[in-house]
Amino acid sequence: MATVGYGDAKPVTTFGKLVATATSICGIIVLAFPISMIVEKFATAQQKAIEAEQFNQAQVSAAANNYLLRRFPTRRRIRRDRANGTTANPLVKTVA
16 A cells, blocks of 8 residues: 555554654665665675776876887987987987
8 A cells, every 4th residue: 555555545544644753764665775885896896896896097107108118219318328328229329
């Protein structure tokens, strides 16, 4: 009676109204607790997935950055090597 509620049957006495109220409240509680737990578990799983994705993106970015730094040396490093008299690239000749 509390969950269907077509309106064709409703409590008339005070005791019937109390039973209907108690039934409605219990129905809400029974539905609210499991739903909140399911939502909490979903939110936790989603947060872990987001953190894992961010970690993977950071690893890929760091790997790409390391590759680019090894592949294309910076101008500062080239100048430092030229000042020290060493060259990282044998094709580059220093002019004194």
